[in-house]
Amino acid sequence: MANSNRPTTDIRHVYRGTFVHSTQQAPLQILEDALLGVDTEGKIAFIGKGAELDRLSKTFGFSPPDITQLEQHEFFMPGMVDTHIHASQYSYAGTALDMPLLQWLNTYTFPVESRFKDLGFAHRVYTQVVKRTLRNGTTTACYFATIHTDASLLLGQIANDFGQRALVGKVCMDRNNSVKHYKETNQESQEETCRFIAELLGKKYPLVKPVVTPRFAPSCTGVLLGQLGEIAKNNNLHIQSHISENAEEVKLVNELFPESESYTDVYHKYNLLTDKTVMAHGCYLSDEELALFRETGASLSHCPNSNISLCSGVLDVRNVLKHKVKLGLGTDVAGGYSASMLDAVRRALDSSKVLTIQDPEHETLSFEEVFRLATLGGSQALSLDDQTGNFEVGKDFDALRVNVAAPGGPIDLIQCDGPKILLEKFLNLGDDRNIVEVFVAGRKVVPFTE
Numbered sequence: 001m002a003n004s005n006r007p008t009t010d011i012r013h014v015y016r017g018t019f020v021h022s023t024q025q026a027p028l029q030i031l032e033d034a035l036l037g038v039d040t041e042g043k044i045a046f047i048g049k050g051a052e053l054d055r056l057s058k059t060f061g062f063s064p065p066d067i068t069q070l071e072q073h074e075f076f077m078p079g080m081v082d083t084h085i086h087a088s089q090y091s092y093a094g095t096a097l098d099m100p101l102l103q104w105l106n107t108y109t110f111p112v113e114s115r116f117k118d119l120g121f122a123h124r125v126y127t128q129v130v131k132r133t134l135r136n137g138t139t140t141a142c143y144f145a146t147i148h149t150d151a152s153l154l155l156g157q158i159a160n161d162f163g164q165r166a167l168v169g170k171v172c173m174d175r176n177n178s179v180k181h182y183k184e185t186n187q188e189s190q191e192e193t194c195r196f197i198a199e200l201l202g203k204k205y206p207l208v209k210p211v212v213t214p215r216f217a218p219s220c221t222g223v224l225l226g227q228l229g230e231i232a233k234n235n236n237l238h239i240q241s242h243i244s245e246n247a248e249e250v251k252l253v254n255e256l257f258p259e260s261e262s263y264t265d266v267y268h269k270y271n272l273l274t275d276k277t278v279m280a281h282g283c284y285l286s287d288e289e290l291a292l293f294r295e296t297g298a299s300l301s302h303c304p305n306s307n308i309s310l311c312s313g314v315l316d317v318r319n320v321l322k323h324k325v326k327l328g329l330g331t332d333v334a335g336g337y338s339a340s341m342l343d344a345v346r347r348a349l350d351s352s353k354v355l356t357i358q359d360p361e362h363e364t365l366s367f368e369e370v371f372r373l374a375t376l377g378g379s380q381a382l383s384l385d386d387q388t389g390n391f392e393v394g395k396d397f398d399a400l401r402v403n404v405a406a407p408g409g410p411i412d413l414i415q416c417d418g419p420k421i422l423l424e425k426f427l428n429l430g431d432d433r434n435i436v437e438v439f440v441a442g443r444k445v446v447p448f449t450e
């Protein structure tokens with residue numbers, strides 16, 4: 001006999017303990033002694049109170065001995081979303097931070113990225129970056145690869161194999177005066193982008209999708225930008241690029257595109273600002289440009305480590321949020337030296353405090369707000385918030401099991417603290433030793449099984 005309350009899919013796992021996450025209304029919601037069920041599709045089937053155990057177990061057909069109980073000092077939080085990371089630059093992360101953006105690209109970045117036509121090298125670097133980010137709690141990553149189609153496809157395959165949710169971009173650039181061998185012709189860029197999209201979609205990876213990736217306006221002719229806008233529109237794809245990272249770059253864009261009113265207008269003109277667009281940085285955007293972001297639904301990726309490391313600028317996140325522009329955090333490896341989103345959280349807080357030092361009227365971001373940016377905010381910035389970002393029924397279970405008191409870990413607990421203090425300690429002091437398990441779409445992806 002059919003039970004009308006009975007869900008259509010079976011429950012695979014039930015967890016009981018503290019869950020912390022963000023909602024649209026609250027940057028931090030703490031659910032103590034909660035029960036969360038994950039179905040066989042990896043989706044959150046229910047979330048309720050421990051006291052509702054009897055009712056939930058009857059409705060969803062699981063038995064209490066099957067429940068995984070979290071330990072003291074443990075909690076679940078949503079997996080973190082890195083909205084901007086250059087997988088190819090991971091090979092030199094932690095070095096080469098001694099010059100500003102445009103010189104940095106010519107001196108370090110382009111020579112290294114040109115090596116990715118070697119698939120062996122690409123395999124090595126891409127495996128390391130996917131593993132490192134997953135281990136540090138990045139369940140979703142929005143990657144830049146290089147101009148090489150086959151190596152970019154390989155990055156998609158590796159992310160899929162390790163179970164990371166990813167947007168992967170084959171970089172497009174038909175302008176490069178300094179490292180002349182690292183660019184494409186306009187035709188190559190267009191054809192290879194179409195091949196990349198077709199082949200990656202053809203793999204039918206459940207969690208890995210292509211993202212149209214003009215490197216940034218100075219590396220692309222207007223013709224190429226227009227073609228990429230077309231390709232994204234025709235295939236309803238995500239778009240990523242960079243904008244207003246550094247003052248010299250903004251000046252260069254004004255010179256290269258004199259017919260455009262602003263840097264934002266360049267992308268807008270070529271149909272590259274949509275509700276599936278994420279632009280990195282945005283340190284120097286005017287209020288008018290932010291209004292255009294809001295109007296088009298395009299989002300920003302705030303990459304504070306990179307902004308400081310390359311002396312690019314300091315983004316006023318509060319002003320972006322006041323304009324109701326979607327915003328997430330990015331590591332921007334390797335302009336940002338750390339691949340860990342926990343570092344992005346800390347640098348975002350530091351940057352906000354720098355603005356407060358300069359102007360005591362500035363309303364400093366709270367750790368709860370930055371926690372939201374690293375999780376739900378990132379999923380919104382990537383237009384993936386229907387699938388991930390917090391613990392809502394129907395979303396995929398992308399989660400970190402955090403043990404603040406992990407043996408041998410970096411945190412000493414002196415007294416018995418509540419979950420809010422434990423989260424704050426983890427965000428400020430924790431590292432991968434505290435992230436004991438990572439789940440993406442219900443599948444345990446850390447510890448690695450190999």
Ligand SMILES: [Zn+2]
Pocket residue numbers: 084086242280332335
């Ligand atoms: Zn970048």
